[in-house]
Amino acid sequence: MDAEIAVISEELARIWALLRLQVQNLALPSRLWQLGVVAALIVAAIAFARLVQPRMREWMRGLENRPKWQLRLLLTINRRLKLIFFTIFVWIALWTMRGITPYPSRSYILAMVASLALAWLAVVFAVRLVRNPALRSVVRWGLWIWVTLYLLGITDEVGRALDRVAFTLGEFRLSLLSFLKVIVLVSVLLTIARILSSTSAERIRRNESISPSMRVLVVKMLQIGLYGAALFAALRIVGVDLTGLAVLSGAIGVGLGFGLQKVVSNLVSGVIILLDKSIxxxxxxxxxxxxxxxxxxxxxxxxxxxxxxxxxxxxxxxxxxxxxxxWSHSNEFVRLDIFFGTAYHDDPHAVRRIAIGAASGVARVLSTPAPVCHITGFGGSSVDYILRFWITDPTGGLTNIRGNVYLALWDAFKEEGISIPFPQREVRVVNDTLRVETGADRDNGP
Incomplete structure (x- = not known):
């Protein structure tokens, strides 16, 4: 442990020496005026950004109908106007300086700052492909630090120092450098996998030759395959030995199997539903x-x-x-039944004909198959009928179509003089000697 700490301290000291050398190069009298130019360009970029940002926001409010990716791009530009203006200004200053003097040393600071600004700006737009906000921030700051170290020429020294900070478990070794590489590579590869899966899924969903359930299954399997391949490739590129994690992953899998039985059951059930096309x-x-x-x-x-x-x-x-x-498993036809009754003195043949005609005149009721009406029995006060009709759009509602057919029957029966009876009861007193005692009788007494 002491030896590792000593090596890390030595690497940090070397990095510090290189940074001091860079600062000394920047502080040369012939280059100090370039720092003043950079400071002035920063102030100018801030002033221009504050002037343009409110007007750009006002202009963006009228673009609500634009695609989401365009709105996100414009929002990113609006938020990074300071960096955008600074990058433009510093590159103009660098090209102007190189046109005035052929000596590179006189534009050394401007060239470094221009390269850094352009690299940081490219990172800002590249990380917009990462949807997760927290992961996007991690990737953005990680790439900013890496490009800065690369342009300063100290990536090897920092890499060796980070590689010294490691966690070892048996033959498995995970250094801080490997951990950072895994995060960056996983983020990049997962983003690529998401873009590929989204593009492929959109094409699959537009393919009418594939059944809807099969489209969903293909899209899910494609997403699982792409994301799994991205994660596996990232770990292999970094050099992580996955065989050492086999036992640990097996134990975790057993524990998750017991704890997530319902989740696994739902996942398997979802695959079965997509395969058998029942829904x-x-x-x-x-x-x-x-x-x-x-x-x-x-x-x-x-x-x-x-x-x-x-x-x-x-x-x-x-x-x-x-x-x-x-309701729509094998075909689109859905049959609905309604029940009604008419008086005994009404002709049942006419009732059936009128009921079929009334149902046929209702919107959404199909003419093929045609509505049918049958007598189902002779009730206590009415002749009972069943009226059957077909529709093909159950998503439009069932209660409303039944109600419309009932209203059509009511209007047709009223027009044709068909009566709809209601239960009636008649009470007869059989024994005439019984007398209903009134209040007056009780008052008079016997």
């Missing part, structure tokens, strides 16, 4: 009291949107083990 996005289903259409099929749950705008997240396991009514 797919766009299907109209009923599960218990929930009636709606499948919005999305996720890895853990299915999103069901109901007619009242509520969105239910149903675990995939419930869709496998529970009784699910899929």
């Amino acid at each position: 797919k996005p766009g299907d109209v289903i009923s599960l218990g009291d929930t009636f709606g259409w499948i919005n999305t099929l996720g890895a853990r749950y299915a999103s069901i949107t109901t007619r009242d705008g509520k969105e239910y997240l149903i675990p995939n396991e419930d869709l496998i083990t529970g009784q699910v009514v899929n």
Whole structure:
């Protein structure tokens, strides 16, 4: 341990000596005026940014209909106007200085600052591809530090110092340098994997020759494969020996298996649903009291949107083990039944004809298959009928179409003189000797 600390101290001392040499080079009398130019350019960039930023924000408020990536790019430009203006100004100053004098030493500081500003600006726009804000900040600061050290020429010394700070467990060794490389490489490769998966997923979703459930399955498998390959490649590039983690990962896997049984069950159920195509996005289903259409099929749950705008997240396991009514599984036709009754003195043949005509005139009711009406029995006060009709858009609602058909029946029966009876009861007193005792009788007494 003492030897490691001594080596690290030696590397830090060497880095400090190189930094002092750089500062001494910058402090030469022939170069001090360049520092003044850089300071003036910083002030000018801040002044221009404060002048342009409010106007640019006001202009951006009228671009709400633009694509999101354009808005994010404009927002990034607005936030980094100071760095953008400074980069432009310092490069103009450098080109002007090189046009005046052919001696590179007279523009040494301007050249270094211009290179740093351009590299930092490129990092700002490159890290926008990383969506996670915390990870984006880590990658941005890491790349800023790396390009600064690279342009100062001390990356090898800093790398050796970071490599000395390591954690060792048996044959497994993880240094601070390897850890930083893993973070950067994983971020870069995951970003590339996300871009590839998003582009491929968009093309797969537009492919009409593939069933909707198969599209979801292909997209999920593609994302898992790309992200897993990115993580594995990053670890292998850095030089991490994954065989040493096999036992540890196996133990962790067993523990997670017991603790996350429901999660794993939902994941497996989701894969089964996508493979057997029993439920797919766009299907109209009923599960218990929930009636709606499948919005999305996720890895853990299915999103069901109901007619009242509520969105239910149903675990995939419930869709496998529970009784699910899929209204559009094999075809788009959905049959609905309504029941009614008419008086005994009405002609049942006319009632059937009028009911079929009334249902056929309602919007959303199909003419093929045509509505049908049948007598189901002779009730206590009415002849009972069932009217059956078909629709192809259950997502438009079932209660409203039934209500429209009932209203059509009411109007048609009223126009044709068909009566809809209601239960009536008649009470007869059989024994005439019984007398109903009134209040007056009780007052008069016997």
